[in-house]
Amino acid sequence: MDHEFSMDDLFQLVEAANDFTTYPGVQSDDSARDFLNRFPLPLIINALQTQYDVPGLENTLVACLEGLFKTKLGASLIPQYMSFVQVGLQADSQPVRSLACKTVTCLIENPGSDCKTLARLITDFNIYPLLIDCLINGNEQVAAAAMEAMKMLAGFPEGMEIIFPSAKGVDSDLGAISSRCSSLGRVRIMALVVKLFSVSRSAASTIYSLNLLKLLEAEIKNANDTLVTLSVLELLYELAEIEHGTEFLSKTSILQLLCSIISDNSAESILRSRAMMITGRLLSKEIIYSFIDESCAKTVISSIDGKLQSLETSARDECETALEAFGQIGSTFEGARLLLSGSQPPARHVTCAAFDRQGPQGHGRQLAALHALGNISGETRSENIILNAEAEENLRRMVYEAASKSSKLTPSGLFLSVLHQDSEIRLAAYRMISGLVARSWCLMEICSKQEIINIVTDPSTETKKIGMEARYNCCKAIHKSLMMSSRVSSDSAFAGIATKLQEAVEKGPYLIKKQVEAQPVVMTAERF
Numbered sequence: 001m002d003h004e005f006s007m008d009d010l011f012q013l014v015e016a017a018n019d020f021t022t023y024p025g026v027q028s029d030d031s032a033r034d035f036l037n038r039f040p041l042p043l044i045i046n047a048l049q050t051q052y053d054v055p056g057l058e059n060t061l062v063a064c065l066e067g068l069f070k071t072k073l074g075a076s077l078i079p080q081y082m083s084f085v086q087v088g089l090q091a092d093s094q095p096v097r098s099l100a101c102k103t104v105t106c107l108i109e110n111p112g113s114d115c116k117t118l119a120r121l122i123t124d125f126n127i128y129p130l131l132i133d134c135l136i137n138g139n140e141q142v143a144a145a146a147m148e149a150m151k152m153l154a155g156f157p158e159g160m161e162i163i164f165p166s167a168k169g170v171d172s173d174l175g176a177i178s179s180r181c182s183s184l185g186r187v188r189i190m191a192l193v194v195k196l197f198s199v200s201r202s203a204a205s206t207i208y209s210l211n212l213l214k215l216l217e218a219e220i221k222n223a224n225d226t227l228v229t230l231s232v233l234e235l236l237y238e239l240a241e242i243e244h245g246t247e248f249l250s251k252t253s254i255l256q257l258l259c260s261i262i263s264d265n266s267a268e269s270i271l272r273s274r275a276m277m278i279t280g281r282l283l284s285k286e287i288i289y290s291f292i293d294e295s296c297a298k299t300v301i302s303s304i305d306g307k308l309q310s311l312e313t314s315a316r317d318e319c320e321t322a323l324e325a326f327g328q329i330g331s332t333f334e335g336a337r338l339l340l341s342g343s344q345p346p347a348r349h350v351t352c353a354a355f356d357r358q359g360p361q362g363h364g365r366q367l368a369a370l371h372a373l374g375n376i377s378g379e380t381r382s383e384n385i386i387l388n389a390e391a392e393e394n395l396r397r398m399v400y401e402a403a404s405k406s407s408k409l410t411p412s413g414l415f416l417s418v419l420h421q422d423s424e425i426r427l428a429a430y431r432m433i434s435g436l437v438a439r440s441w442c443l444m445e446i447c448s449k450q451e452i453i454n455i456v457t458d459p460s461t462e463t464k465k466i467g468m469e470a471r472y473n474c475c476k477a478i479h480k481s482l483m484m485s486s487r488v489s490s491d492s493a494f495a496g497i498a499t500k501l502q503e504a505v506e507k508g509p510y511l512i513k514k515q516v517e518a519q520p521v522v523m524t525a526e527r528f
Helices: 007-021 029-038 041-050 057-070 072-088 094-109 115-124 127-137 140-153 157-163 174-179 183-197 201-209 214-222 226-241 245-249 254-263 269-282 286-290 294-310 316-329 333-339 348-354 360-376 389-404 411-419 423-436 440-447 450-457 465-483 492-507
Strands: none
Touching: 007 029, 007 041, 007 057, 029 057, 029 072, 041 057, 041 072, 057 072, 057 094, 072 094, 072 115, 072 127, 094 115, 094 127, 094 140, 115 127, 115 157, 127 140, 127 183, 140 157, 140 183, 157 201, 174 183, 174 214, 183 201, 183 214, 183 226, 201 245, 214 226, 214 254, 226 245, 226 269, 245 286, 254 269, 254 294, 269 294, 269 316, 286 294, 286 333, 294 316, 294 333, 294 348, 316 333, 316 348, 316 360, 333 360, 348 360, 348 389, 360 423, 389 411, 411 423, 411 440, 411 450, 423 440, 423 450, 423 465, 440 450, 440 465, 440 492, 450 465, 450 492, 465 492
């Protein structure tokens, strides 16, 4: 149906659309109905498609339609205007293409939609291939909107069948589509794979069975374009965070490829750093050790260990990343055990850096190492804090060796030293002590320094909430460990420390200022 516009009509439409769009709140069905009664949907669509020479018309109408389709009323009207969506997905205008992609999302999100009806509409109007084209050839906003629409489509079985049809053909095979794309197009297809992977375990299983994870492997092996490789590593980082990602990634060669990047001295430093972060994230999940054998985990740890040995002191960022990766790995029981195993435990880098104060330039390195040591010693583990005999002995030995090589001479001196540093270092030190104090040797070291007890029991030590809570958790950990020790009942000095810790625990983490009562002020009279 054609609609003729006078310029007055157009200006009224643009003004009303702008008011509707800029309304400070969520638009209701009533407000959408009122607007559509004044300006029917065919009229708005026609004004958008005709491209009248009116300033701001396209952007205003696009924003208005986006708001309308987000209402339940507007979403219910979308099936009647699928031809508009189809044309919009092929428009030259990027805002219009983005609108069309978002309209598909609104269609699927509509609570009143029937899955089979949705699938039929999307198939009949050839929507999915057009979304793929928007993903590959659209600008950043269009690609993001298309990806979100396809993620929504994968949320129900009929939609999954559209994306991954049983009768696989070239037109719908993401692997085949990727092979015909530019580097940017390939990265976007891989980003879509990751997005779909996150939808459900069922979707992840389908993606794995179709070998679509090999798209990422192939790009890492190629390594001709640093930016593309970095983009793929960012996607792997996302995959590693997905709940079911660990299981499927462990079945691929991705861990081996990451080790190759970490060990490659000719690779860009940023690539090695990202590879270490991904391996750290993967090995920070206890479940992965049921999918990979110990030798594989040791290979990953060894690659990071080797890099820490060869890194120059000037490579601060990469060194910090490696220490952080060890910290993530050490947060699990198995990871901590492996880091503390052998005659030259990989965790030796952590204990050395944790107590090595190198001024402002070494601040980040020391901070990362202290947090890592906290994880390895069990601060983040609710159970299985104590490791096997070999790991525990290596941990004790490395802390005492670090002390003997310093001016402090004892672990208690080292602990006090870091507690005297800035607030960030103190926060990490509290976490480290909270983990280590579960060991009797560390408990004795802590109790031998009254100043350490004074710091962790004094609520005025910290001024920020996160610091207060870390200090309090450290105080509780020392108290818990001390109460489990037989020394409390046999030694009056330890009983006194236990009492002081108990009082501090009862006070809570936050400094409560005592109420100061008003006091009369007596002054001599002023005289002229």
